[in-house]
Amino acid sequence: MNALLALAPLAVAAATSVGPVPFSDHVLPITSKVPRSNAKTQSLKDYMYWASSCFYPPGEGNGTQVSLDAPYGGSQYTVNVTIAGEDYNLILDTGSSDLWLPASNFSCLLAANPMILANYTKEPQSVCEFGSNLFNISDIGEFMPLNYTNNFNISYGVQGYSDLQFATGSSYIGAVGIGNLTVPNAQLNIVYNAEFFGNNVSDGLIGFAGPGLTSVFATANPMNDSAANYEPYLPWFYQAAEDGLVAPYFSLALNRPTFADQETSDVVYDLGYLVLGGLPKCIELTGKYVTVPNHDFNETVNGQNVTLPLWWTTTVDEWTFAGSDAINTTTELIILDSGTFNVYAPNAVAEAYANAFSPPGVYNASEGGYVVPCNATVPPLSVTIGGVEFPFDQRDLIFPLTANGEYCLSTVTNGGNTTSDVYILGDKFFNSAVIAFNVENDTMTIYERKCY
Numbered sequence: 078m079n080a081l082l083a084l085a086p087l088a089v090a091a092a093t094s095v096g097p098v099p100f101s102d103h104v105l106p107i108t109s110k111v112p113r114s115n116a117k118t119q120s121l122k123d124y125m126y127w128a129s130s131c132f133y134p135p136g137e138g139n140g141t142q143v144s145l146d147a148p149y150g151g152s153q154y155t156v157n158v159t160i161a162g163e164d165y166n167l168i169l170d171t172g173s174s175d176l177w178l179p180a181s182n183f184s185c186l187l188a189a190n191p192m193i194l195a196n197y198t199k200e201p202q203s204v205c206e207f208g209s210n211l212f213n214i215s216d217i218g219e220f221m222p223l224n225y226t227n228n229f230n231i232s233y234g235v236q237g238y239s240d241l242q243f244a245t246g247s248s249y250i251g252a253v254g255i256g257n258l259t260v261p262n263a264q265l266n267i268v269y270n271a272e273f274f275g276n277n278v279s280d281g282l283i284g285f286a287g288p289g290l291t292s293v294f295a296t297a298n299p300m301n302d303s304a305a306n307y308e309p310y311l312p313w314f315y316q317a318a319e320d321g322l323v324a325p326y327f328s329l330a331l332n333r334p335t336f337a338d339q340e341t342s343d344v345v346y347d348l349g350y351l352v353l354g355g356l357p358k359c360i361e362l363t364g365k366y367v368t369v370p371n372h373d374f375n376e377t378v379n380g381q382n383v384t385l386p387l388w389w390t391t392t393v394d395e396w397t398f399a400g401s402d403a404i405n406t407t408t409e410l411i412i413l414d415s416g417t418f419n420v421y422a423p424n425a426v427a428e429a430y431a432n433a434f435s436p437p438g439v440y441n442a443s444e445g446g447y448v449v450p451c452n453a454t455v456p457p458l459s460v461t462i463g464g465v466e467f468p469f470d471q472r473d474l475i476f477p478l479t480a481n482g483e484y485c486l487s488t489v490t491n492g493g494n495t496t497s498d499v500y501i502l503g504d505k506f507f508n509s510a511v512i513a514f515n516v517e518n519d520t521m522t523i524y525e526r527k528c529y
């Protein structure tokens with residue numbers, strides 16, 4: 078491919094862009110890295126039924142969701158978002174599209190029996206483990222409700238399994254800011270009922286994926302939500318770009334946590350940047366990059382077939398490591414997801430890669446991955462996207478499972494083995510890249526970072 082253009086090093090003065098993406102001054106620190114938890118878990122294989130019904134996933138594939146059992150020592154990245162004059166610490170998620178946070182009077186529910194959807198007990202709010210800053214319900218007057226209440230409905234995991242999490246509530250229009258960029262008519266969702274397993278740090282979530290993954294329905298009863306009444310809307314950054322408030326790119330530079338930080342699970346401040354309107358100037362790039370189109374999906378909206386961006390989705394041409402020769406994943410869709418910690422690859426890739434460790438990784442279903450001693454030899458790995466090879470940093474290919482550092486997990490874990498599976502490049506891939514997302518032309522530009 079000709080997509081790779083070698084550029085002069087960034088140190089050259091007066092550069093205004095690298096490749097297709099300009100620099101931006103809207104640089105926001107990522108406020109913290111918090112322990113990995115179940116706070117937001119992708120269940121990508123649910124997509125095929127998600128699109129037609131969020132809360133009652135019908136159709137095939139019920140049993141193939143990505144496990145919600147999180148290994149210890151992971152991370153999420155959060156950003157400071159200003160809503161009605163208050164700052165909330167929200168998970169920054171390129172793998173979903175809604176901005177949502179629980180109201181101060183929300184009900185934390187726990188399924189008595191996840192097979193029977195209506196059967197929940199009401200628990201103390203602390204059981205849901207959100208951060209300390211619930212949305213002050215007395216501020217609700219600052220927002221305009223839509224015509225239906227109780228129309229927001231998002232779920233993670235699969236109904237019928239004990240890892241189901243959901244949040245329902247009402248959608249509003251109002252001012253939402255990040256840094257000095259305020260979007261006056263952003264759509265946000267206040268949650269009144271949730272079954273959730275949070276991390277006691279993040280107050281909610283802000284999604285940067287496409288309109289086709291939003292979760293609002295034109296009915297007042299979540300039980301009636303379906304493709305027939307689905308009402309996709311523009312997520313926060315898409316709205317900002319649509320309103321001409323900012324150039325239509327955002328980029329992420331997620332810094333790598335230390336091994337020790339991952340072991341102790343403490344919050345770490347200033348672990349990278351969200352940049353609105355272009356690229357960060359403060360991150361050194363190697364000059365290697367590629368721009369790839371986003372893969373859109375077909376959905377039915379109000380009886381019409383429409384093609385919409387959902388996740389930021391591409392394909393991996395090749396996973397390269399010792400012993401990878403036999404594996405061809407050319408046609409596998411994969412998403413760039415800042416809300417997932419590790420990497421979900423086709424099962425055959427994950428298994429062969431685990432076998433390349435010395436000693437080899439051993440699959441452990443309850444940990445959801447391949448366990449290796451932390452002093453194992455980590456095999457080099459790279460992914461080729463759009464014809465350009467991006468190596469992982471070896472520090473990102475293994476992470477501690479327990480606090481004493483004896484056992485670790487391979488970052489690359491099983492993401493499935495069918496053609497309907499969609500795989501994930503999570504934070505561990507972002508750690509050696511800067512990724513710019515173009516919401517106008519629906520493309521992603523992946524830049525290799527200099528080693529840091």
Ligand SMILES: *[C@@H]1O[C@H](CO)[C@@H](O)[C@H](O)[C@H]1NC(C)=O
Pocket residue numbers: 102103104257258
């Ligand atoms: C936001 O802050 C940046 C950096 O300080 C500045 O360049 C930009 O002009 C500001 N934008 C607005 C709308 O104030």
Ligand SMILES: *[C@@H]1O[C@H](CO)[C@@H](O)[C@H](O)[C@H]1NC(C)=O
Pocket residue numbers: 134135136137138139236237
């Ligand atoms: C999926 O789960 C739903 C709800 O439990 C059930 O009605 C449906 O038959 C299941 N589909 C398959 C293919 O198992």
Ligand SMILES: *[C@@H]1O[C@H](CO)[C@@H](O)[C@H](O)[C@H]1NC(C)=O
Pocket residue numbers: 108157158159164256
């Ligand atoms: C969050 O952002 C607001 C507004 O920019 C700022 O006043 C506040 O100090 C920030 N909080 C943190 C924890 O960074």
Ligand SMILES: *[C@@H]1O[C@H](CO)[C@@H](O)[C@H](O)[C@H]1NC(C)=O
Pocket residue numbers: 180182183184214217269
């Ligand atoms: C929370 O407050 C809102 C707004 O006053 C109200 O509509 C809702 O019923 C309350 N929810 C609960 C569970 O009390």
Ligand SMILES: *[C@@H]1O[C@H](CO)[C@@H](O)[C@H](O)[C@H]1NC(C)=O
Pocket residue numbers: 189190193196
């Ligand atoms: C709800 O769950 C409880 C506890 O498992 C059970 O006793 C009760 O019969 C269930 N109710 C319904 C309507 O299924």
Ligand SMILES: *[C@@H]1O[C@H](CO)[C@@H](O)[C@H](O)[C@H]1NC(C)=O
Pocket residue numbers: 222223224
């Ligand atoms: C609410 O419904 C009315 C009448 O159908 C419509 O004119 C208006 O645009 C709707 N408002 C919103 C916020 O959807």
Ligand SMILES: *[C@@H]1O[C@H](CO)[C@@H](O)[C@H](O)[C@H]1NC(C)=O
Pocket residue numbers: 374375382384
């Ligand atoms: C989406 O629909 C278009 C036509 O509307 C069709 O050409 C395309 O193959 C469909 N894509 C998928 C993934 O079904």
Ligand SMILES: *[C@@H]1O[C@H](CO)[C@@H](O)[C@H](O)[C@H]1NC(C)=O
Pocket residue numbers: 380381382
């Ligand atoms: C939408 O696409 C499905 C198959 O993908 C087809 O069965 C259906 O007829 C289409 N509906 C419309 C309104 O085009």
Ligand SMILES: *[C@@H]1O[C@H](CO)[C@@H](O)[C@H](O)[C@H]1NC(C)=O
Pocket residue numbers: 405406407408
């Ligand atoms: C990989 O598979 C794709 C699609 O099946 C095929 O077009 C391509 O030639 C294969 N590549 C190699 C190296 O075998």
Ligand SMILES: *[C@@H]1O[C@H](CO)[C@@H](O)[C@H](O)[C@H]1NC(C)=O
Pocket residue numbers: 450452483
């Ligand atoms: C790896 O650590 C184990 C104990 O956890 C120890 O027995 C083994 O000798 C170490 N291997 C190497 C190569 O350091």
Ligand SMILES: *[C@@H]1O[C@H](CO)[C@@H](O)[C@H](O)[C@H]1NC(C)=O
Pocket residue numbers: 424493494
């Ligand atoms: C696919 O994975 C499932 C479990 O995830 C397993 O039961 C099945 O044997 C696998 N199939 C193949 C062809 O590897």
Ligand SMILES: *[C@@H]1O[C@H](CO)[C@@H](O)[C@H](O)[C@H]1NC(C)=O
Pocket residue numbers: 097325515517518
């Ligand atoms: C989108 O693509 C068009 C056509 O190639 C180009 O003129 C425009 O500059 C692009 N916009 C962005 C924001 O990349």
